[in-house]
Amino acid sequence: MSGQKNPCALSRALAWILAFMLAGTLAVTIMSAGAGTALSSEDLHVRASVSDSVVREQKEKIDARIRELAEEYAFSTDAVTGTITEETIRELDQEYARWWTRIVNEGVIGDVPEWSSAELENAIAENMEAAGENAAERAGEAAGAIEKTIHETLMPVRKALITLGLKFIRKRIDLPSAIRLLGQLPLAGAAFCLALAGLIALLTARKTRLGLKYFGTAAAGAGLSVIAGFIMVSLLGIPKMILESSVVLGHQADILIRPVATGCVLFAAMLIAGGFLLLYLYRNGKPKARRTEAAA
Amino acid sequence: MSTEKGKKRGTLVYLMPLAAALPLTGLLAWAMIRYSPVIRKLIGILIKLAVTA
Known part of the structure; x- marks a missing residue:
């Protein structure tokens, strides 16, 4: 027994x-x-954003857009594509990853990462084939279009949608404390x-x-x-x-x-x-x- | 006789994890079969709406 x-x-x-x-x-x-x-x-998001293959794809997409605009606005592409290096893309990618993880972890919509297109605008203006009266204006337009492509390529999710969604949620609940609760x-x-x-x-x-x-x-x-x-x-x-x-x-x-x-x-x-x-x-x-x- | 029965019952214990996994897996499978087209459509719309062309 x-x-x-x-x-x-x-x-x-x-x-x-x-x-x-x-x-x-x-x-x-x-x-x-x-x-x-x-x-x-944050670690995973940064790693996914700055991965070599992703950065290369982003660079190719941006370069393709520059080539399209070069035909439209008549400027030579080499110097312009040279202003946007893989390093620049990688830095912006990191900023976007941090911007996103701050939203998810703290419920705070920080400043959307920005990139100054002044250097790009100068490079386009200098490399325009037909420099006329409105060359600066056309260079500005082309730089604006490239800047838009850069932001869309680096952050393919619509920022306006994220901001709108967050504003909608914040009206109803205290987002930072809800996120803290979800994390626990x-x-x-x-x-x-x-x-x-x-x-x-x-x-x-x-x-x-x-x-x-x-x-x-x-x-x-x-x-x-x-x-x-x-x-x-x-x-x-x-x-x-x-x-x-x-x-x-x-x-x-x-x-x-x-x-x-x-x-x-x-x-x-x-x-x-x-x-x-x-x-x-x-x-x-x-x-x-x-x-x-x-x-x- | 009782030893045979005991052996069978003892072996059955290895099937208990399957039984324990069944409620959650069954619920998921039911939801997938029942709502899979709706879920896919909803996710598709969300992705199209969220992703810039």
């Missing part, structure tokens, strides 16, 4: 319910933490998971080995839910839709989402492995009574 009673049927049923709840809460917490990181991590949701989820795990431990306190069954089920179940969730969301084909709308934004989103998704899926895989290990230990570990008998 072990001297320890099995938990009653009600305790076991409650422990199962709690284990299922733990699996769901843990999965939702992991997915929301991943989504939160993808949306607000994964922590709250983790705390709730711990509370559920504690309750399961309480219900199975007399039989520690029995607890392995519930914890293993919850951990592996959460991992499986996360992976199933990722598969289903990826079936929606959102990155492809973004890519069709804007190649640059599509690549930025890809660079941004990939490490977050990989991290979440790896964590889910660890949960599955850990969960099944606990179940194996539960299944193959000998109860205390049998261990004592074997020792005797």
